[in-house]
Amino acid sequence: MSKVSRRDKANAIRALSMDAVQRAKSGHPGAPMGMADFAEVLWSDFLKHNPNHPSWIDRDRFVLSNGHGSMLLYSLLHLTGYGLEIEQLKNFRQLHSKTPGHPEYGDTPGVETTTGPLGQGISNAVGMAIAERTLAAQFNRPDHEVINHRTWVFLGDGCLMEGISHECCSLAGTLGLGKLIAFYDDNGISIDGEVEGWFTDNTVKRFEAYGWQVVPEVNGHNSDSITHAIKAALEETDKPTLICCKTVIGYGSPNKQGKESSHGSPLGEDEVALVREELGWESDAFVIPPAIADAWNMQERGSAAEADWQQGFDLYEAAYPGLAQELKRRMDGNLPTDWARLSANKIAEISNKAEDVATRKASLNALNAFGPDLPELIGGSADLAGSNYSIWSGSMDIKENHGGNYIYFGVREFGMSAIVNGIVLHGGFKTYGATFLMFSDYARNALRMAALMQIPSIFLFTHDSIGVGEDGPTHQPIEQTASLRMIPGMSVWRPCDGVESAVAWQQAFEARSGPVSLIFSRQNLKHQPRTPEQIEAISRGGYVLKDCDGEPEAIVIATGSEVELATGAVKILSQHRIRVVSMPSTDRFLDQDEAYRQSVLPDSVTNRLLVEAGVTDGWWKFIGLKGRVMGIERFGESAPAGEVFRHFGLTEEGVAKTLQEMLKPN
């Protein structure tokens, strides 16, 4: 029998949290202090994890969706033994610490996803739960459950107010993700004060409407009630569970608990002292009494748990060596060993076909070509499967078949994208989410989060620019390609034909350290003939597609559907020396060395024209003040695509005319 009580353990979290925030002079003490009791029960008695090996593949995933409560997570990671030293907690929110203001994936062992932008953590968790169920169905065998873990989420009022919580929780209910368990920190307070002024949902009823099991009215400060609720969640295997924990924000603070004043600022030295009295916590800041530290340490239990699992895995490996190896390969994020050869061959085949094709269709062709060799492929569309061509020949609905690889996301672009991130974070998959490029707007912060986390999510966007035609300006992305390029670390590809489309997919599959946005046309585009060297060069992001003899009089840079306008214009002006550069990916081109970039865009040629059917602001660094751009700086028009292109002067003749003006001697 331990003399350390559950309350002592929870108070360790409270003390670390308030002290770290106090020392940093900024942060959020209220949430960790309010959630400490249910966190203690979960992490002490139910969470399957091994602090000695945070990347154990069959660990439970834990997501703090209300990421501003980061000190809760840092406290837990420190206390249970993840090697997050007390010095790091003292350096909470300081430069180069492992304890940034919000939990950041990659910075801190045990942080499964970056959270803070509300509602996305729970959405990532839905993705993790999908990944677990799918991987389990694909790899487990009778008597061999090598994949069998849960996804646990903490979330608050903010997450529940955000629209994305509707999208992902509705889908989680539809998919029946029985191993997803969320704790709602129902403290009645958000930043502006008591939520009844702006948030009066009956959350129990709302989640029941989604098909969740809801455990209502749990006293979030009573360990027995919490334990009871968790057991109910474990018993329900066909529905996700929401445990509604009534808590007091800033629990333990005599003057600030239950008030928004404990939410987002240090409590103040005096109040911190009062909390110590109130909780009977006698240790100095950042000092954990040894008995409590011992009670918290999970290293031994964690290693034992993993050793148990490893024993099972060894048996599995003996029985199914191929499967075991494949599981390891996928969890390591490695492509099949012969990928380089395979993908090059497929691209060569596609080049040989020389098809004129809409690049969205070319994208499907690429999926059909690469898909059979990529069992790790999973993805879906936000209710635009037919338009996005997101269903390839090997697609199988995961709702019907848990080992499938296709997700009908419904009309939920933001939720989809955050779920894609969750699947990628879980590991074992190459994952894509598809919608119209226009609705990248709806998903934008999830795309950014993928870039910030440096994870290789794939976003498949079709129907780019005015080629959308009749649906009109609400559906014609003008600024989206350009603004996706502005997200640091997002790789953006806008291919001009079937070959570039296949290379773009190849690059997306090969990506390991950041997301890729693939942008495809609705309308047919002409095949561009290329030498094998030119095909090679596509992966450099920009390359000379048509060259002239001698120094060019002008260079036309184009992407996507405008490449054929550029090559057509140059044909019209065949008496001139004009080079056409196809630049499907500006970020990849900028990654090339100076010599290569100069070989494509030599400084000596300042007569440069950019043609892209969208806003051109981002292109001036390739063009210079002496260059010109042909783009679209206003919203589009509803009409057949060809007419809209003519309306905006984006034709072979239009490009030729502009070039001619540029070639005139001044």
Place this chain on the structure above:
Amino acid sequence: MSKVSRRDKANAIRALSMDAVQRAKSGHPGAPMGMADFAEVLWSDFLKHNPNHPSWIDRDRFVLSNGHGSMLLYSLLHLTGYGLEIEQLKNFRQLHSKTPGHPEYGDTPGVETTTGPLGQGISNAVGMAIAERTLAAQFNRPDHEVINHRTWVFLGDGCLMEGISHECCSLAGTLGLGKLIAFYDDNGISIDGEVEGWFTDNTVKRFEAYGWQVVPEVNGHNSDSITHAIKAALEETDKPTLICCKTVIGYGSPNKQGKESSHGSPLGEDEVALVREELGWESDAFVIPPAIADAWNMQERGSAAEADWQQGFDLYEAAYPGLAQELKRRMDGNLPTDWARLSANKIAEISNKAEDVATRKASLNALNAFGPDLPELIGGSADLAGSNYSIWSGSMDIKENHGGNYIYFGVREFGMSAIVNGIVLHGGFKTYGATFLMFSDYARNALRMAALMQIPSIFLFTHDSIGVGEDGPTHQPIEQTASLRMIPGMSVWRPCDGVESAVAWQQAFEARSGPVSLIFSRQNLKHQPRTPEQIEAISRGGYVLKDCDGEPEAIVIATGSEVELATGAVKILSQHRIRVVSMPSTDRFLDQDEAYRQSVLPDSVTNRLLVEAGVTDGWWKFIGLKGRVMGIERFGESAPAGEVFRHFGLTEEGVAKTLQEMLKPN
């Protein structure tokens, strides 16, 4: 007794819709055909409107949130007499027609908002209902109800799956918007097919959880049931109502009704012929039998309804001439007559105070200065009132006081922004919505919709760039300012001190034809001294803040918090001739004539440095290939703001060093 039946009238909608889609060879026949019956009941018997005067201020507002069903709305506008001629319906989805693929505000009389991007129509409608209730409370007097109208919305499965529907409907329930009535076109089909594969919400329960009245299981093809449901909605004055209409998509199409094949493509000539048979509709395409046309025409009833109202308004005007005049002024969107003088005086006062202040605080100062003269001001924050400084001295919660002017939006950035658009569309208000600049990402498509509609919504964004400090990269907007500037028609202001902040607000209030994004700092910024002429010049978007004698050796362009770095650097390099240009608004600067732009940025000076703590791609058109940029091309860091600035080299000394390198002779 008319020999024209309700079904005949509804079939007129069906015929026009399928024929227009067929002729356009693209579009969505299914939704109009499915919704025709309840549309007929609403528009014939309940909607208060006057086709002769679509801008009648006390008309009911009608919003087609599932905007792809645009032919429903065009049919209704044509049939009831809005002057939308049959030629326009024949030109559905053609260039320069008044019948674009999705309804566009400003293109077509009677279209109250642009819809298509799902979920935003219902959100606009929530804004309209807020506007109506607020305006009524502000202007109605005992026995004088000059403002008393309803907001009606049609929406489909797509709108209900989108997260934004959660945000706005939850808030509508909390606010008890009793005059908001939505029809759910519950046809069980979305683009990917039968929704049960991805959308299994119990929508009745969900909306009850929001505090709505729900009328469930209405037969959407039975006029009596529909009438009954609408009456129930009219009787409930304290809650919004959702009427759930079970319908058959593509109703009337023997082979395609009830199937996704009727959703987004023409039915085909053969099927169109079969529909004619099935419905007994004998007229040729685009021909409405005179009796049916007569039965539909609402011009007389509409004019009578408005005349009734006008009579009441005349009495009101006699009793309250000042109020009546003020109501007209506000509905016309005019500022108070002495605004120019008033605002200039306030700006001069602010300049005289010469305060060093965080621009978010300067923004509050501006609201406090201008607010008392702007009774049309309404706004709020997405749960960041204290951080955004969105509550000014005259703010009053609209939940507590229906005539108030402050909205606690909750953590709902996208919903908030679309609601702001709805309030602006309704008329009578200058409206702002506030959040952290980072979360402009969440709201992005609503910002775009404001720009597309050319309406003067005001978006107040605080906590720009790395000045956010400890909250870290999840909360430090790096690419947001740059990408807001890419939205065509969005005016973006990033002021450098209190004076520029006040001018930015002045410009936002004066805007009539597009939205304005105001971007403010978390941290204190130095006051910049200016001559009266310089203060005048701020509204030109870019101006010379510090000049040198003779032709400059270099020009530094800066915005916001980096302006003080530029002026500081120039002080360090006082032996050099360096000009500092402050450019709070690039779009406004680009609107100036060539002569003015040259006076600020003469072609002769190619030594140009841009300093802005964010991605710099958009700046090269001001800088040229010989210029340099100091920005941030990666994500930020969690640490105190000053340290993060130093980490990225953004200091007076850093800027001076770069300038010095540029000034070295080659």
